[in-house]
Amino acid sequence: HAAILPRRASGYTPQADGIVNADYADMTIPRGAGGLYSTTRDLLKWEQGLFGGRVLRPESLTLLTTPVRNDYGFGVGVREQDGHRIVSHSGGIQGFNTVLSRDVDAGLTVVVLGNLNGPGPDKLGLDLMTLARGGTVTLVSERQVMTLSAEALQTYAGVYPIAPTFALTVSVVDGKLMVQATGQGALEMLAEGPDAFFLREVDARVTFNRDAAGAITGLVLHQGGREMPAAKQ
Structure with missing residues (x-):
């Protein structure tokens, strides 16, 4: 562990x-999971x-890249991004975060290796794939911020379940939509924009849906190249 490796x-x-x-991590412990x-x-x-x-x-590659549960195949994630089939996997350990993605339809590969913990590589990988x-x-x-009245913000308040154990709770606190x-x-x-919001702390956007009468009926969370709809309770 004390050896100096050039360009490491x-x-x-x-x-x-x-x-x-x-923090120091003994790479003999994670082995292939980070070593x-x-x-x-x-x-x-x-x-x-x-x-x-x-x-x-070919049959093994098909098995590897076929989702089995929750958009996950045999060791890789498989999802749709902008109508394209993406096979990818990210990783993280003390001091490092990475992502390796393949656009199967376009034949594009994006590799991002980061030496600062955080969501940067995932975001950069998605953006590079989009640009490519x-x-x-x-x-x-x-992004330009639009000012909305407290009354307008209040119409978005509510609970929006995305999954049985995961929901977004929207509320107005001190004139801010949280x-x-x-x-x-x-x-x-x-x-x-109208019914369109973004967050500064994380790379995510939220768009709200309305019915014919103009009432808010649900939202869509746009994050990580995925679109996750949720009806308003």
Whole structure:
């Protein structure tokens, strides 16, 4: 562990007073779950070999990338993003977060290796995939905030179950529209358009649905390349 490896990245962790060196982790313990050294170029070669038929037989690759439960196959996540089938997996350990994604339909691979704990690699990976397909990406700093009255904000208040054990609770606190996910702290939602909101602390957007009479009937949480609808209770 004391050996100096040329060009090996050091890991960092954000704290309230700034960025610090990540805690030491004995890599003989996690082994393949975090004890591997690699580069973006090597992981690209691996992905090209995996989907190019040089690692698995076609039937094994199909088994690997077929969702079994909760959009998860045999060791990889499988989901839809902008109408494209994405096979991916992210990872994290003290000081490092990573993501490796493959757009099966477009034949695109995105590899992001980060040496600062946080959601950055996941967000960057999604944005790079969107840009590679010719799409556009709007940064949080580029979003324009719209001011809504307290009465207008109150119409969004309610509980929106996304899953049996996970819901978003929307409320108005001191003139601000707040959203709180099950087991998490409350965050402010900022309006950027009619029934459209975004969050600064996390990479997520929320759009609300209305019925013919104009009443709020539900919402859609846009996060991590997924769209998760929820009806209002």
